Amino acid sequence: MIKNYMEEAVDRVYEYMRPNLKGVCTCEQCVNDMKALALNNLKPKYVVTHQGEVYSKVGQLHIQSETDIIKEITSASEVVRKKPRHSPEFFEGQA
Ligand SMILES: [Zn+2]
Incomplete structure (x- = not known):
């Protein structure tokens, strides 16, 4: 099975940033x-996974990637x- 590890990393980083995203x-929808x-x-990071192997890959994510993820989530949260998008104003703005 091929998996974009970045998705998991974004989930994980978002969870710990969440209380600070005032x-x-x-x-x-918004999340x-x-x-x-x-x-x-973010650059996708594809990994081939076998049962139980995913988490051993987690530690391999370079610290620089984590900084990038924090940066991207911060700017995405601003948008x-x-x-x-749950707001009707968004759709008016797009029309
Ligand atoms: Zn919402």
Whole structure:
């Protein structure tokens, strides 16, 4: 099975950043938007996984990647904070 490890890393980093992301909506739509925005700006990191192997790869993620993930989630959270997609204003703005 091929997996983009970056998705898992973004999930993990988002979870610990979450309490500090003030004023950012945490509904499913907004959280997914935020993660997608961040992932689009991060280089995918594909790994081949076998049962139970995924977590051994976690530690291999370079510290620089974590800094990048924090940076991307921070800017993605700004986008979502200003224009949450659950809001009707977003759709008016896009029209
Ligand atoms: Zn929301």
